[in-house]
Amino acid sequence: MNKLGIIAGSGMDIPGLKFIEDITVDSKYGAPSEGYKHFRYKDTDLYFLRRHGVKHEIPPHKINYRANIDGFRKLGVEAVVTVSAAGGINGSLCPGDIAVTSNAIDFTYGRNSTYFDDMEVFHIDITEPFCPSLRRGILYSAAEAGVTIFDGGVYLCTNGPRLETAAEITAYSKLGADFVGMTLFPECALARELGICFANISVITNYAAGISDRKLTSDEVVDIMGKASERVNSIVHKIMDNPFTPECDCRDSLKGTKITNG
Template sequence: MARKIGVIGGSGVYDIDGLEGAEWRSVDTPWGAPSDQILTGRLNGAEMAFLPRHGRGHVHSPSTVPYRANIDALKRLGCTDVVAVSACGSFREEMAPGDFVVVDQFIDRTFAREKSFFGTGCVAHVSVAHPTCPRLSAACLTAGRAAGITMHDGGTYLAMEGPQFSTLAESKLYREVWGCDVIGMTNMPEAKLAREAELCYASIAMVTDYDSWHPDHGAVDISDIVAILTGNADKARNLITRLPALLGAPAPCADGCDRALDHAILTAPSKRDPAVVARLDAVAGRVL
């Protein structure tokens, strides 16, 4: 099986430069339409698929992003690895606006989203103890540093529902009590769904602001965020162009991301709802 890199672009990252044979493709999924068409092509010899998470022109809020359709569509196109980039606030002085953080943990505080492909008719439980792929994350870290980006290795991402930014009390709680490093609105349930779909997943948090905890920076201001987003988008594209050479030839994931469903499905074969199983053809066809 050939390696194919899927990229989910966050706020401000709506395309990738330099794709050979670039084509915007519509993909139908049992979970509805993805956020947008998917830009496919080749980049430095590797097959790529790029999906703007909010849609071109930023039409989806964090709560209305069709997360299941997005992950299904990338899997359906043959993606093996997914790199998610997203704008985030920082809880750490040293993680400054313009820096990137390679996230390795999440705290999920979202509540208005469908979080699983599975349910009544076909029940499954996957482990997300380590929700990102160490190999893919390491490649992103190396690519970012080679591109001259200030990269931070590891961090806990607080996923909030939004669309409003944090209150000061929430910001202090997440930073001082829970020990989070960055805050965003879109990596959950995305990371959980990627694990259910047996995709290697890496999360790159592009810091735009200090949330509301910082005594010298005041409340989050959207105009300031937009200014940082522009620079971050260019950095993200530069990072992505370096990934194909670092990832190399396809191989089984050493951490088992591509085998997450081996022992996850609990519903007996005779009790599985055929309609539910049919809907899982791309996500779980390997085991169903």
């Protein structure tokens, strides 16, 4: 039986799966954002978590990322796919487009971003922040589902919860960012520390500040995410149709990275 985790952002649900139970997981890092919804589909156990909580009451900088990812580890999940709303910076991306993120820039601060901040120091490699095997699986599944998806894109993660200024977006564009969001870090780094395969699907829900002259509303973000979630769901179903076989070294992420003596 495969065990797959999904972390969803604003306005997404997973219909069409057999619901098994809600699971409360206790983590030594505190409480995850909500209970994990356990679904079953063919040979896959799927655990679904909304990172902002049941009523979307947890802002990006207050999410307990360590507890959320540790919860998946405790459930035995081998691969986590995250779905995020993002603002498009690259002019070729329009609201409603979906991208499988290929790299990322971290502009967050003040978040608990490692499991190793006491007694032991590890410097994990994050040259490629996403599991290449899981990324390939998503792209293959999207093709099978007939869903158009962009292969690649650099996600720049801000701290939020405010949106960006037009000047910030111009700067981020010059740094190589294709889209901007608030939740990818430390999610991806924590999964790597725990040896869990991790990949991100970003749904472009709006143009970033200054790219369009219209003011963004949160209703718009939820509306576009809702419309895109049908396509994301068909990709997720296809991922489960083709059980995930990791051909990567995510499990060995700590090998050779400990710098503490002893």
